[in-house]
Amino acid sequence: MKSIVISSAIAALLMLSGCSDKDPKVDDSAVDSGMKQEVVQDPSAQEVAPIQTETVSSSEAAVMSDGTAQETDGQVMMRVEKELLTIYFDFDKFNIRSDMQGNLSTDANIAKTKAKDFSIKLEGNCDEWGSDEYNFALGLKRSNTVKKALVAEGVDASRIAMVSFGESNPVCNDKTRECWAKNRRVDFKLLP
DSSP, rough: OHHHHHHHHHHHHHHHTOOOOSOOOTTTTHHHHOOOHHHOOOOHHOOOOOOOOOOOOOOOOOOOOTTTTTTTTHHHHHHHHHHHHOOOTTTTOOOOOOGGGGHHHHHHHHHTTTTTTEEEEEEEEOSSOOOOHHHHHHHHOOOOOOHHHHHTTTTGGGGGGEEEEEESSSSSSSSSHHHHHHHHHEEEEOOO
């Protein structure tokens, strides 16, 4: 019985080793029978046409049928937003300073004319003095004061949203009085 198992194993190994020829065999019968194919290269197949690229302007302006460019809403928002003036506040105060009344009137006029199709977001900011909770509350009070002043000048209250960043959105990080004064502010952002 033992010899039958050994002889079966040897026969199986011989069969498997015969199938493991690693060199591929090429069937030369097609070449021998005269069916040899000649490779003809098409000269135009060798030349590849150059890739044509088109440069697209980085601006989002729409081109009208007469060739003139028209600003998109995003471009108008960015342009008008640059015209809006920041309102600055005194330390620990949320009333509008007398020197900021002109800025506020300018912003109200822009909101009623150039930005009439957009909503306005008022972003209240504070310097680093005070607790986080206190500064978030003070930033919101500053935004609310500016909102009331804009409404008093004729801007629709439903177009105005408010947010407070407290001390988390400084424009200056120096440890000076001038720097802290730049951070006590309300910024204007336009929304579609």
